[in-house]
Amino acid sequence: MTADTLAGWSAANRRRAEAMLAAYPDRRSAVMPLLYLAAMEHGHITEDAMREVAALTGMTPAQVQSVASFYTMYKRDGVGRYLISVCTSISCFLLGSDALLAAVEEETGTAGGESSDDGLFSVEHVECIGACGGAPALQVNYELVEGVAPDKGAALCRWLRDAGPEIVLSDEMQQLFGGRRSFDWAIREHEGAVAPVPAFAPYGSSGEEGA
Amino acid sequence: MASGFPPILTGRMTEAPGDSHTIARYEATGGYTTLRTALSGMTPEQVTEQVKASNLQGRGGAAFPTGVKWGFLAPATPRFLVVNADESEPGTFKDRQLLERDPHQLIEGTVLSAYALAVHHAFVYVRGEYPKPARRLQRAIDEAYAAGFLGSDILGSGFDLDLMVHLGAGAYICGEETALLNSLEGKRGEPRIKPPFPAVEGLYSRPTIVNNVETISNVPWIVANGGRAYASIGDPASAGTRLFSLSGHVKNPGNYEIPMDLTWRELIYDIGGGIPEGRELKCWIPGGASAPWFVPAEHLDTRVTKDDVAENGSMLGSGAVVVMDDTTNVVAAAHRIVRFFAHESCGQCTPCREGTTWLERMLWRILQGHGRPQDLDMLMDVSDNISPGLTWPPAMTTICPLGPSAVSPITSIMKYFRDEVEEMLAAGVTT
Numbered sequence: 001m002t003a004d005t006l007a008g009w010s011a012a013n014r015r016r017a018e019a020m021l022a023a024y025p026d027r028r029s030a031v032m033p034l035l036y037l038a039a040m041e042h043g044h045i046t047e048d049a050m051r052e053v054a055a056l057t058g059m060t061p062a063q064v065q066s067v068a069s070f071y072t073m074y075k076r077d078g079v080g081r082y083l084i085s086v087c088t089s090i091s092c093f094l095l096g097s098d099a100l101l102a103a104v105e106e107e108t109g110t111a112g113g114e115s116s117d118d119g120l121f122s123v124e125h126v127e128c129i130g131a132c133g134g135a136p137a138l139q140v141n142y143e144l145v146e147g148v149a150p151d152k153g154a155a156l157c158r159w160l161r162d163a164g165p166e167i168v169l170s171d172e173m174q175q176l177f178g179g180r181r182s183f184d185w186a187i188r189e190h191e192g193a194v195a196p197v198p199a200f201a202p203y204g205s206s207g208e209e210g211a
Numbered sequence: 212m213a214s215g216f217p218p219i220l221t222g223r224m225t226e227a228p229g230d231s232h233t234i235a236r237y238e239a240t241g242g243y244t245t246l247r248t249a250l251s252g253m254t255p256e257q258v259t260e261q262v263k264a265s266n267l268q269g270r271g272g273a274a275f276p277t278g279v280k281w282g283f284l285a286p287a288t289p290r291f292l293v294v295n296a297d298e299s300e301p302g303t304f305k306d307r308q309l310l311e312r313d314p315h316q317l318i319e320g321t322v323l324s325a326y327a328l329a330v331h332h333a334f335v336y337v338r339g340e341y342p343k344p345a346r347r348l349q350r351a352i353d354e355a356y357a358a359g360f361l362g363s364d365i366l367g368s369g370f371d372l373d374l375m376v377h378l379g380a381g382a383y384i385c386g387e388e389t390a391l392l393n394s395l396e397g398k399r400g401e402p403r404i405k406p407p408f409p410a411v412e413g414l415y416s417r418p419t420i421v422n423n424v425e426t427i428s429n430v431p432w433i434v435a436n437g438g439r440a441y442a443s444i445g446d447p448a449s450a451g452t453r454l455f456s457l458s459g460h461v462k463n464p465g466n467y468e469i470p471m472d473l474t475w476r477e478l479i480y481d482i483g484g485g486i487p488e489g490r491e492l493k494c495w496i497p498g499g500a501s502a503p504w505f506v507p508a509e510h511l512d513t514r515v516t517k518d519d520v521a522e523n524g525s526m527l528g529s530g531a532v533v534v535m536d537d538t539t540n541v542v543a544a545a546h547r548i549v550r551f552f553a554h555e556s557c558g559q560c561t562p563c564r565e566g567t568t569w570l571e572r573m574l575w576r577i578l579q580g581h582g583r584p585q586d587l588d589m590l591m592d593v594s595d596n597i598s599p600g601l602t603w604p605p606a607m608t609t610i611c612p613l614g615p616s617a618v619s620p621i622t623s624i625m626k627y628f629r630d631e632v633e634e635m636l637a638a639g640v641t642t
Binding site for chain 2: 023024025026028029030031032033035036057059066067070071072073074085088089090091093094095126127128129130131132133134135139142143144170180182183184185186187189191193198199200201206
């Protein structure tokens with residue numbers, strides 16, 4: 001079934017799908033990783049993506065949609081190359097998250113959760129991302145930057161536009177645009193995000209610096 | 212260690228910051244020796260006995276005794292262990308540090324726990340917004356498999372355990388253990404009605420134990436040093452050390468591992484360094500966004516223990532302390548917390564789905580300068596419909612505590628800052 005269902009998928013992603021289905025005691029449990037994988041394959045969670053994931057997991061397309069629509073990180077509309085998620089929950093709010101969000105929206109020409117006309121940026125405000133000791137914080141393609149002043153947030157957006165990094169690296173952005181962190185990150189991490197999907201090897205969404 | 216107490220959870224990352232996440236450093240500092248000892252010389256029951264004797268309480272928020280929870284596990288097999296790394300309570304960032312900086316401590320704790328519980332398949336449910344912690348953990352799991360600490364016939368003991376990382380996708384409610392299990396089964400993350408409890412009917416309707424990252428990370432120390440040694444640390448009713456996440460208007464935000472016998476004054480001023488820029492403390496949230504707030508006039512000398520905080524009408528929850536100084540607009544702060552719960556309500560229960568939305572809109576209206584005098588009574592009335600009687604601990608009209616949690620900031624500002632709310636109404640202040 002997998003081969004027919006995923007005829008349009010890359011060979012690497014077909015292998016990843018097989019591995020996900022084999023990894024759980026029940027194939028339905030693979031729906032969440034498969035949705036991330038489908039987002040990598042299609043750019044976001046399309047109708048086709050949900051039908052494919054349904055066929056793989058033995059769910060109906062409606063069941064897959066009910067799952068996809070429950071979780072905020074499954075984007076059913078197109079997202080820009082760089083998804084910027086600004087935390088506006090209580091600790092970040094107390095330390096100026098709203099000014100950071102405004103600066104990021106202004107720099108990218110977005111407002112209210114939209115994408116920029118050039119397709120480069122999507123900006124969203126999100127609930128707590130567990131970076132409260134390094135507030136205010138944001139993520140680019142779910143890679144974290146802490147202690148981001150509004151002007152640094154705008155500068156980060158300009159850098160993304162100008163440098164256009166293929167791999168979004170948390171440590172690199174932190175060094176260039178971040179400030180106070182929740183705790184010592186200690187060592188530089190060389191793995192980062194290649195798409196607006198959490199960078200995790202099983203999803204094919206991560207890349208390694210210099211690799 | 213700010214308090215001078217030898218740390219249980221954070222020692223390795225403090226002493227060896229450059230590589231505390233690697234198996235080489237973990238083993239070089241005594242890691243996995245406890246597992247060797249336990250698998251070769253202890254029965255599963257003996258491991259469980261140490262955890263029971265430790266009086267370890269769950270560190271995810273509910274503070275339920277871990278050993279008691281384990282004791283509820285039904286005998287049927289297969290059974291599962293799920294480590295809850297869906298850390299999402301606003302103000303909380305401790306599990307992130309444990310995952311990134313000492314993942315082998317969690318893995319050893321997981322294997323010891325699984326051995327005690329006769330579990331052969333365990334999961335770590337990591338929130339989707341934590342890809343870096345998930346990567347660190349996955350690398351550590353790969354190292355542990357290669358070294359024979361996971362997989363078949365671990366260290367020649369005949370005990371098998373497979374451990375898998377599962378990423379969430381952005382839903383606070385999946386931190387609630389039955390919602391987490393639904394999510395892991397490939398469903399919407401909607402909490403289940405309890406009973407049955409997961410220990411009887413959990414993942415795939417099988418007996419399942421769900422424990423928080425910090426809870427499980429304590430297990431290697433407990434098994435190595437004995438439950439009684441752990442129980443002797445801190446307050447008798449709140450055994451052990453805890454990781455407190457300090458954030459907001461405090462000079463030294465961060466995670467601090469301390470025994471639970473300090474006062475709030477010591478935690479905020481001595482450890483947290485006090486309030487920046489010479490400003491005054493206005494209030495703080497003692498245990499995550501769900502907890503009722505504390506104020507300096509009443510609570511600075513209250514002790515940071517489960518019981519002392521409960522007696523004063525709040526909870527230590529997830530250990531997240533959010534500090535607010537005297538410049539804080541408490542209505543705006545309450546709105547931000549209520550908005551969180553309105554956004555994160557799963558929608559199953561009407562009082563929560565509708566109530567949190569109404570509360571958020573009323574607070575927003577007040578913030579916009581369009582509040583009406585009757586809004587104060589209506590805020591309390593809607594709150595009372597979510598959590599009848601507005602008592603602590605909260606009564607519930609809902610399957611899970613998310614809805615009642617949204618009431619905490621409302622009752623807090625009405626209790627301590629009602630004059631400020633009334634002033635905003637009278638002035639029609641626009642923020």
